[in-house]
Amino acid sequence: MAELPKQYDPKQHEEKIYKKWEDAGIFAPSEKASGKPFVIMLPPPNITGSLHMGHALQDTIMDILIRWHRMMGDKTVWVPGTDHAAIATNKVIENQLYTEGKTRWDIGREAFMERTEQWYAKTGAEILNQMKRLGCSCDWGRARFTQDDGYVEAVNEAFVRYYEQGYIYRGARIVNWDPKTQTTVSDLEIDWKTEKAPLYTFTYGPFEISTARPETKFGDKYVVMHPDDKRYAKYKDGEMFEAEWINGSVTATVIKDEVIDMKFGTGVMTITPWHDTTDFEIARRHNLDMEQIIGFDGKLLPVAGEFTGLETSEARPKIVEKLQAKGLLVSINENYEHNVALNDRGKGVIEPQVMRQWFVDMKKLKGDTIEVAKKDLIRFVPPRWKKHFIDWMENVYDWNINRQIWLGHRLPVWWKAGTHGTDSEEGNFVVSIEKPAGDYEQDPDVLDTWFSSALWPFATLGWPEPTDDLKTYYPTSVLVTGRDILYLWVARMIFSGLELLKDKKYSRPAIEARIPFHDVFIHPTVLTKKGQRMSKSLGTGIDPLELIEKYGADATRFGLMYQMSYDSQAIKFDEEGIKAARNFSNKLWNIARLLESLPDRATESVADAWIQNRLQAVASEVTNLLSLYKFGEAARILHEFVWGDYADWYLEIIKVEGSTVIAREVFKTTLRLLHPFMPHITEVLWAQAGEPKLLAISAWTAEGVVVDDTSKDIAIFQEVVGAIRSARILLGIKPGSKITIFTENALPLSQALEALAKITISSEKKEGMRALPLQSGTQLFFGSDEITPDSLAAARARLKKTEEKAENLITSTKRIIAAMRGRAAEDKISEKEALVATTEQQLEDIRRSYDLLDE
């Protein structure tokens, strides 16, 4: 076997190993697998995107789960795929056009789509290749794209079914309009930014009203106040009055409504139903007139009179000026703060508009979704997300599903020519996948990206056809995702799955057969070390590919997992952690080198039994932690075992005595346990150890052996070594100088002890040997030529300290026992009593040591 170089170089191995796995075809579910199906759908990244730290974390988690289950013999499959990224790509194309001085309308829909295809071809699905560099074991043959033919069919089918079931309706509602990108935006995709803006108070008839947006006020003809507001008790609901306003006199009506906050401003407000959600609701409740003031281009409409055609920001100061000139301005509060709605993609300022749009009636469609969470048919991990989910679902509002961009899934809706967007819409459309006969044109809008994403868990398996894959792999096992899309995506997959698998042909009458996944694991967000969001534009992002380049994929994976903790919702990412993980992989590498260099030796020692027991404990702990999604804890336990127990102690012993056969077996099982975390290096070392079969498809744990519990021997060994090392420093004995020790008790692993602590064990107590106190009560004497009066004084001080500790322990434990009497359980008390007894024994030994020290 070739000799291994001194250091592990990931670049030499990772790509080759990955190819080995792919060539062996082990990423597809094994036909021979006897276990249950274990299925994960990759949350599809944007096809044009590139891997960021959030992906790296999420993908590592999924790959760990997948590899672990594959090793356990489950029928394991990880389905990858990409999303068409409608908004992002649409914007890229529009930006291209902008630099050419064109708009999308100039080139037309067909040419636009052609450019999109070119863009997709150019960027490819590069992100999936980046996942391969991380070592992800996806079944690439099953990869799907939200705009491949079958998927488009699924989207159309879903729309038609929803429509036929009465879940989809067309209606005029207030929606979030982004004049910048000329499309609607969902409430979930809005960023709220706090902004300082003057709050103006104006006279409006007999009232005073306040507003931060005077430019919307042209059409206001209702004043609203709380029915219980005593200040305005004399004004009756429906009462009319004349008010002088921006462009002359208006007739206004008094409305009483309980949404008014009596404490805000004057307790009276005028409403602008067309451009404000709350106002819209009030207007609907009281059946009031609504009028559009601001056009879809963000400019004022003719209702604004002399201000027509101005941008809202331009118009505002001019309007204030005019009202002031008219003597209607009462005051300006310059310190007022309010929240401005921005489109989180592109940061356009949202202008609410009333528009005819397509909606999903969520009250109807949510159906059993809440039950599914309440009854834990879908388990949220960590469980606190369950409550968030239920709260949101209980207050869910109707979902606006169409967008006015061009890229995306067209709606399977056909309008009689010239009717779309006019007052004669009603009754003039057909919902159907095929174009109906006659003069029909397709709805120009596309669906919200999340409409298609919502179908991901089953559309990837061939839905709407009742395919074998759908039969075998649905519901999937676990969804791994970030909390930011819990509502946008997770919730929508759940109610979509529950509804769209209802049809008889899927034979899934039970709710639990229709859920899209059993578990939802919400992973933490990766932040910078300082706790900032990682973002390209802020320059705070870290590229995982650079980390892979620098430290290797395994180190990147392990380092991320090592920094993760179950309860925390953020990882403050520290590159040092990846460096530490790189060092860890090097440690593994060198363990393998050492094992190769050792002679074959079968004589067992207490250390062999100890390490085997430790390994079994670690194996069952790691298995348990993985089943609880506690990846960080599992990684830390493995690290501690390998570096602390196995390398620092066990291997030091095995250099001198013990079974190298067992040493190699234990290491191989360790490689199995580490494989999901660090797939490449473990696979390399597994082969190096002479195993012919790929580790990736080997069993998760080796069969356990029953061995004696020798942990006490090891504890004594460790204590003796530690005490001698400390004593050496305390007494100022040079590292090279020899120490001789003697003890009446038999010391375990005496040969290893001599080598490790650099001492000689004497068979008799020699002249000048001094007592070294141990907490375990072992009587130890040591001698050295370098012992001086000074060092003896130090040893005495050390002894004194040990004595005091023992004394304190005894008195405090006695006090605790006294306090516990009659309060605590008997076995707890006897536990403490035993502690007192052994400590008293030790104390005696320690005191005896004083005499010996003074001899």
Added chain:
RNA sequence: GCGCGUGUAGCUCAGUGGUUAGAGCAUCACAUUGACAUUGUGGGGGCCGAAGGUUCGAUUCCUUCCACGCGCACCA
């Protein structure tokens, strides 16, 4: 405003109703030609965010408060 999370060594984080609260990194000292300087050994460094309460005993459980982060709602 409501809810959630976090607060422990210089930094990133473990942990526990009961002895002396731990790790990695950083720091200091020492070691080292045979697995590994991507190493080893040792040391220094902590009113466990603050105040109350429960308890024989609280860093741990409860309450309140403070700081930071996140989500939701409201914003005339």
